[in-house]
Each structure stands twice: as structure tokens, then as C-alpha cells.
Amino acid sequence: MHQQSDGGRRKAALRKLESLGVQYPIMQAGMGGGIAGPTLAAAVSAAGGIGTLGLQDVSTWEKVLEQTKIQAGGRPFSVNLLLPYTRSRHIDAVIRQNIPMATLFWGDGRPLIQQLHRYEVFVFKQVGSKSEAEQALDAGIDGLIVQGFEAGGHVRGNQRLNAILPEIAELTSTIPIFAAGGVYTAQDARRAISLGASGVCTGTRFLLTPESDAHEAYRQRLLAADETIVTRLFGLGWPEAHRVVPNKATQKWCRKDGTIPTWLQALNSAMTFTRKIVPMKASLAATQRPGLPIFSPIAPVRELPAELVEATALYAGEHVGRIRDIVPARVIV
Numbered sequence: 001m002h003q004q005s006d007g008g009r010r011k012a013a014l015r016k017l018e019s020l021g022v023q024y025p026i027m028q029a030g031m032g033g034g035i036a037g038p039t040l041a042a043a044v045s046a047a048g049g050i051g052t053l054g055l056q057d058v059s060t061w062e063k064v065l066e067q068t069k070i071q072a073g074g075r076p077f078s079v080n081l082l083l084p085y086t087r088s089r090h091i092d093a094v095i096r097q098n099i100p101m102a103t104l105f106w107g108d109g110r111p112l113i114q115q116l117h118r119y120e121v122f123v124f125k126q127v128g129s130k131s132e133a134e135q136a137l138d139a140g141i142d143g144l145i146v147q148g149f150e151a152g153g154h155v156r157g158n159q160r161l162n163a164i165l166p167e168i169a170e171l172t173s174t175i176p177i178f179a180a181g182g183v184y185t186a187q188d189a190r191r192a193i194s195l196g197a198s199g200v201c202t203g204t205r206f207l208l209t210p211e212s213d214a215h216e217a218y219r220q221r222l223l224a225a226d227e228t229i230v231t232r233l234f235g236l237g238w239p240e241a242h243r244v245v246p247n248k249a250t251q252k253w254c255r256k257d258g259t260i261p262t263w264l265q266a267l268n269s270a271m272t273f274t275r276k277i278v279p280m281k282a283s284l285a286a287t288q289r290p291g292l293p294i295f296s297p298i299a300p301v302r303e304l305p306a307e308l309v310e311a312t313a314l315y316a317g318e319h320v321g322r323i324r325d326i327v328p329a330r331v332i333v
């Protein structure tokens with residue numbers, strides 16, 4: 001019997017994406033709250049990769065979907081459905097606008113996978129553990145993004161990419177597996193592929209482009225950064241672990257290992273009920289001060305004042321120190 005090689009199986013798994021018009025299995029991670037807007041997602045997709053629109057407030061969502069479609073000029077792109085913040089109106093708009101791909105993160109997602117499949121949406125899920133990958137496979141997921149602990153933003157699991165990627169790659173050879181967490185260069189991508197990935201995904205590398213909507217002062221902090229910490233400080237309403245570059249807020253409230261006072265963690269948890277009620281708007285972060293212990297997950301986008309880099313989450317991957325330049329998205333792809 002003809003045995004297909006690992007490389008051959010990985011290529012076959014990518015055919016569905018190719019049929020949608022994806023040229024390169026290089027994905028820009030959806031970064032919510034306005035960081036990855038239409039310009040970034042469209043630039044990545046126009047270059048042949050998979051651009052992803054980060055989740056935005058439901059009041060502007062359909063408009064930004066339309067804008068991305070126009071800017072992408074017919075190239076396929078994905079939308080990030082960050083489950084703790086996704087409302088049914090977000091999903092309805094994705095379906096109405098015929099968006100070909102969606103990426104789910106942080107939650108079960110089973111009914112949503114089925115719903116999106118009825119409209120032929122190709123559904124990815126970003127996972128942080130083998131058991132989460134098994135559940136997603138069981139639910140009929142079309143593609144997995146394996147997130148290592150070195151990733152920027154919210155970190156789902158606690159294993160580094162080189163440990164978790166081969167474990168998950170072993171589970172399936174029929175769907176694409178993208179590797180996320182410090183994968184910034186062609187050399188990183190080759191390493192991920194040798195560990196079983198068929199594609200790669202990065203947030204931090206695409207944040208440091210002219211096309212992202214990260215505030216200039218945020219970009220400068222990342223370009224100068226050498227270290228990150230994992231904390232739950234910026235967890236008002238979403239009290240989960242996230243990786244950031246330190247700033248005045250983390251210096252004031254976090255211990256050396258990133259942990260925060262128990263009462264602050266309790267406050268963040270108590271506000272979980274707000275996340276589908278309060279608008280997901282950057283302007284809400286504008287009231288934050290390093291000395292006042294109320295920190296939303298919103299990162300500094302262009303429209304906010306520059307001094308907020310001391311009081312908002314400066315999400316970045318652990319390997320941010322390897323990135324020292326702003327490069328157009330097309331060049332990265």
C-alpha cells in the first residue's frame with residue numbers, strides 16, 4: 001500500500017485552504033479591541049496569507065467586516081471569534097457577510113462550529129492543550145492553531161510550543177495545524193514544520209507593522225523590550241493569564257512572578273458578568289491609571305493617549321526581543 005510521507009499528508013491537509021484562495025499557510029493572529037483591524041487583515045490576505053480581523057464591539061463589527069472585504073480585494077480572510085466576548089450579533093454578521101474563515105479562541109465552541117459549518121465557514125480553533133485539541137477534533141474542527149506558552153496576549157495552556165506541537169500533530173494528519181508562539185521568521189517556521197505544523201501564526205510580528213492599529217508608543221515599547229511577564233493584572237471581566245511587556249501598572253501591582261494580590265484577582269473575577277454587557281471599546285481604557293487597580297484587557301490602540309502605555313496591557317510574545325523593526329505585513333508574509 002502507498003504510504004504518504006508526513007510532508008505529503010500536511011500538504012494534502014492544506015488543499016481546502018488553497019481552494020479558498022489562500023496561497024501561503026501564514027496566518028496573522030486576530031488581535032481584538034482594534035489592534036488587528038481591516039488594514040492589517042487585508043494586507044496579510046492580499047499578500048497571500050490569512051489575515052484575521054480581531055473582534056471589535058458589536059456596534060462597529062459589520063462595518064469593519066465590510067471594510068476588510070473591500071480592502072482585501074476579493075482575497076479570503078478570517079475573523080477572530082474570541083468566545084468570551086462573542087455575541088450572536090457578531091456571528092450573524094459573519095454569516096451575512098459570507099466570511100470564508102473564522103478562528104475561535106477560549107471556550108467550548110461546539111455549537112458555534114456546527115452553526116458556522118452550515119454556512120460553509122472554514123473554522124479554526126486556537127488550543128493550548130492536548131485535551132482541548134481532542135475536544136475540537138471531536139467537534140469537527142477544520143484547522144487547529146496550537147498556541148505555546150511563549151505566545152503574546154492571553155495564554156491558554158502552560159506547555160511551550162516545542163513540547164505541545166508534536167503531541168497535537170500526532171492526533172491528526174488530515175487537517176491543517178498552525179503553530180503560534182514566537183514564530184516570527186522563515187527559520188522559526190521551518191522549525192515548527194519539523195515539529196509537525198503545516199502552517200504558522202503570529203500576533204506580535206504582525207503587530208509591529210505599519211498596518212496594525214497598535215498605538216505608536218506601544219510599538220516603541222515592544223521594539224525596545226527584552227522581557228515579558230505572565231500575569232492576570234489586565235483581567236477586569238476576563239481574569240485569565242496573559243503575557244505582556246512590563247509597565248508602570250505591572251511594576252506597581254504584580255509580584256516578581258507576575259501574580260497579583262488575591263483581592264485584585266477576586267475583583268477581576270467578580271466582573272466577569274460585564275463582558276457581554278459593557279461595550280468592547282478602546283475608549284473605556286482611557287480612564288485607567290497605573291495607580292488605580294482597575295485594568296481592562298483593552299490594549300493601547302492609535303486613538304488612545306500615548307501615556308496609556310503605562311496603564312494598559314502591552315501584550316507581546318516572550319520572544320519580542322528578537323523583533324527590532326517595523327516591517328510591512330507583505331514583507332513578513
Ligand SMILES: Cc1cc2nc3c(=O)[nH]c(=O)nc-3n(C[C@H](O)[C@H](O)[C@H](O)COP(=O)(O)O)c2cc1C
Nearest residue numbers: 029031032105151152153181182202203204315317
Ligand atoms: C496584542 C495581541 C493581542 C491578541 N489578541 C488575541 C485575540 O483577540 N484573540 C485571539 O484569538 N488571540 C489573541 N492573541 C494571541 C494570538 O492568537 C497568538 O496566540 C499569539 O500572538 C502567538 O504568539 P506571538 O505573539 O509570539 O506570535 C493576541 C496576541 C497579541 C500579541
